[in-house]
Amino acid sequence: MPLTPNPTVVFVSVPGHHGNIQENVHVKLIDRPIDLENEPVNGGVLLKTIALSSDPYMRYRFREKDEPMFCPPILLDDPVDNFGVGKVVRSEDPNFKPGDLVWGYFSFAEYSVYPPKHPHGLTVPLRKIDPIPGLPLSVYLGPLGLIGSTGYGAWKAFLDDKAKESKTLFVTSGAGGVGTFVIEYAKVVAPHLKIIASAGSDEKVEGLRKRGVVAFNYKTQDANEVLKKEGPIDIYWDNVGGPQLDAALLNFNNFGVIVACGCISSAADTSSVKNFEQIFKRSITVHGFIAFSGAVAPPMATFAQEVGPLVATGKISGQYEHRFSGLKEAVRALNAVHTGENNGKAVIIVDESGL
Structure with a gap:
């Protein structure tokens, strides 16, 4: 042949x-x-x-x-x-x-x-x-693959209880895969949360706003100024690191939680956190994780059972x-x-x- x-x-x-x-x-x-x-x-x-x-x-x-x-x-x-x-x-x-x-x-x-x-x-x-x-x-x-597994596993492991007592969630790269899932899942399980999200274009910002998110273009707006106005924040889902992480650290309530999901701003470069001292000053808890391992692995047992119907019914797009x-x-x-x-x-x- x-x-x-x-x-x-x-x-x-x-x-x-x-x-x-x-x-x-x-x-x-x-x-x-x-x-x-x-x-x-x-x-x-x-x-x-x-x-x-x-x-x-x-x-x-x-x-x-x-x-x-x-x-x-x-x-x-x-x-x-x-x-x-x-x-x-x-x-x-x-x-x-x-x-x-x-x-x-x-x-x-x-x-x-x-x-x-x-x-x-x-x-x-x-x-x-x-x-x-x-x-x-x-x-x-x-939402039914790595993206959803990443968002779901970390939410269940680190945020299930914290979200119930929180008022404000900030998500970077809100129009990306994980950011989109986290925003939509939060709207299902914690609809009381005010959600702030950043994105890198006006088109993405407009799409986020249509979903009821307080969105801003991090390339043209100062993240620190936006968070001063819209915060303080209780939960920060960090997909990018860099300057937006520094801005978030200055605008936390005490006893906030950071889920460190990624650092794409420095994946092909190196950078450092300037406001690291805010972590101890504000008693912020930081959870770093890798998908499917450690604390985020056990929730995978219920991932398909919970998220599958949410996707099938359009609650998660x-x-x-x-x-x-x-x-x-x-x-x-x-x-x-x-x-x-x-x-x-x-x-x-x-x-x-x-x-």
């Missing part, structure tokens, strides 16, 4: 800690043809990719293989990989059959084998998914996506979550017909 073209995004050189990932410099789109009938799957499955997720943490994976970090590196000359949804083409695993729709950790390629030949240390079991009528399969990369078309736009999608180009969850649509 003739080989089938298999465009694959491959990691070819380390970008270092400064700047964005560049196409044909740090990653390349290379055709690695595949024999769909005879490619060894070694007891696993052969997958056709439908959609892939671009997430801020991935920038930390483009590094030297021996550099310590909270997530494993991608190895040079290996495909870039992350969470994805797809369809089983061929299976040697009794748990899956051809045609099954699945969620797992996919190579940035049209076709890939699971488990991969050279895993990077990420153990994410492949699981079947059932489409929700009226919603695309990419919803499993957003599966429609806030920023779609990138095909693997040819993978680099743009990888950078978008750091430059602020994306408005909603960044997803790469590899097979439009499969959605």
Whole structure:
């Protein structure tokens, strides 16, 4: 049987800690043809990719293989990989059959084998998914995937009780994937909260305001001045770090809580917190976490049971996506979550017909 073209995004050189990932410099789109009938799957499955997720943490994976970090590196000359949804083409695993729709950790390629030949240390079991009528399969990369799991796990672990006694929640990157989920979930479980959110464009700010959020453009408005007017804050969900974290620290009530979810403002650079002393002056509790581990792992037992119906009924929307078309736009999608180009969850649509 003739080989089938298999465009694959491959990691070819380390970008270092400064700047964005560049196409044909740090990653390349290379055709690695595949024999769909005879490619060894070694007891696993052969997958056709439908959609892939671009997430801020991935920038930390483009590094030297021996550099310590909270997530494993991608190895040079290996495909870039992350969470994805797809369809089983061929299976040697009794748990899956051809045609099954699945969620797992996919190579940035049209076709890939699971488990991969050279895993990077990420153990994410492949699981079947059932489409929700009226919603695309990419919803499993957003509120029903890593994005929702991240927001839900940390909320249940750190904020369930705190939110009941609080008045004000501040969320940075409010139009991004996690920010969107946290805002919508807060409106369901803590509707009394006043929600303040920042975003990087007037379009995103307008979208947040339509959802009943006090929103501002952090690029054109001073976060400290906004929080002085709209605060003080009791909970800060931090997706970005940097100057907005410094502004939040100056505008906390005593005994506030920070959920340190990300620091995309310095993912490709270094920065320091100027107002760190406010943490002890105001008795602020800071919770850092990694998805699916530590204190945020136990809530995953109830994630699908609670969040699935909220998405199915529209109380949490599966429609806030920023779609990138095909693997040819993978680099743009990888950078978008750091430059602020994306408005909603960044997803790469590899097979439009499969959605």
